[in-house]
Amino acid sequence: MTRILTFLSLSLLLAGAAPSPAEAQSAQPESSGDDRHLIRPGDIVRLDVWREPEFSGEFQVDEGGSVTLPRLGRIQVTGYSPASLESELIERFSETLRNPSIGVVVLRRIRIKGEVNAPGLYPVDPTMSVADAVALAGGVTPRGNNATIQLWRDGRAVELGLDSEATIGESPIRSGDQIVVPERSWLSRNTNVVAASIGAAASIIIALFIR
16 A cells, blocks of 8 residues: 555656746846837838839848948938838938838848747748747647747847737837747646546555455
8 A cells, every 4th residue: 555655646746847848037128118119130121112113122220220222322220110210211212202102111030949830030020919920930839838938038038928919019029039939848748648647546546445
């Protein structure tokens, strides 16, 4: 009887001690209010100049915060919101184009990795949800834990459990960040096995008491 009880105790202990994803530090990104919507180095500016395809395209913001645009050359864009940059470009293009109609979309370049089917670097629209961004990487694998999606920056996790329905623009995500889908714990991936083992051990104990 003592050996059986010892076996059952060890089974429960091992199940409880199963490995789980590393805990993220609680530090928060340096982002607040409207700062989240401002253009940063690493972003991609998608420019659409109506009926002027030679001026349209996607242009990456360099480390100095500038982009090089057709006709305009190198201009500083960090600190602008998409709307304010659009107004600025309309004014600048008005010097050479008649009544220019310009649209600006700012994409964020992020790396999506971990338990996803197609990890890699993706440009994402801020209006997309975190779940949409993960879907770009082929979605979560069967081993992935989409309840605790992590945001990594500069080698550490700065946000844990991102709301999958929140848009990229509403979140603290910015270009250069990594979205990591961690692996589910051994226990959560083997619930049926653990339950069966505990059930079998409990049946043995009950049978011994009945005898």
